[in-house]
Amino acid sequence: MRPGGFFSFQKMISGTLIKVLYIVGLLVLTIGGLVRIIQGISAESLPNLAEGLGVIILGNLFWRMACEGMIVIFSIHDAVIKIYQNTKRD
Template sequence: MFGFTLKDFLGFERMVASSLVKLVYWIGIILGGLAAISQVFAAFGVMRYSFGGGISYLLAAIVGTVIGVLFWRVLCEGMIIMFGIYDRLGEIKRDLARGSQA
C-alpha cells in the first residue's frame, strides 16, 4: 500500500515517513472539513440571535477553512520536500562512495 516492506520499516535504510505524509495530509483535510462543518452550524446558531453576526461568523469560517487547507497543504509539501532532500543526499553519498572506489 505504501510501497515499503517490513525490512525497510525495521532497517532504517529507507525513510517510511515520506510515504505516510499523504495519509497524514488526508487525515488533516478530513478533520479540517469536520471543523468547517461544525463552524457553519455554529454560525447558523449565532444567526438566531444576530443575523449580521451569524453571516460574519459564516464568512470567517469559510475563509478560515480555505486558508487552513492551503496552509496544511504547504506544510505537508514542505515535509515531502525535506524527505526528498534526505533521499537525494543519500543517493549523492552512495554515488561518491562508488566513485572513490573506482
C-alpha cells in the same frame, strides 16, 4: 531496499506517513469548517460563517504547505542518499 536500510534510517517512511496525515488533516479541517458554517447559518452569525470559510480555505492551504514542506525535506534526504550511493567508492 536492503534489510539494514530500514534500521539504519537510510530508508524513510515519513513521506508515506505525511501523505496519510495530510488526508486526515484535510478531512478534519473541512469537516470542522463545515460545522462552523452550519453553526453560523443556524445562529445567523456572520463571524461563524466567515470563520468556517476561513478554516476550509486558509486552513487547508496552510496545512497543504506544511505537509509539502515536510515532504521536501525527506525528498532531499532521499536525493542525498542516492548521491552518496552513486559516489561511494567500493
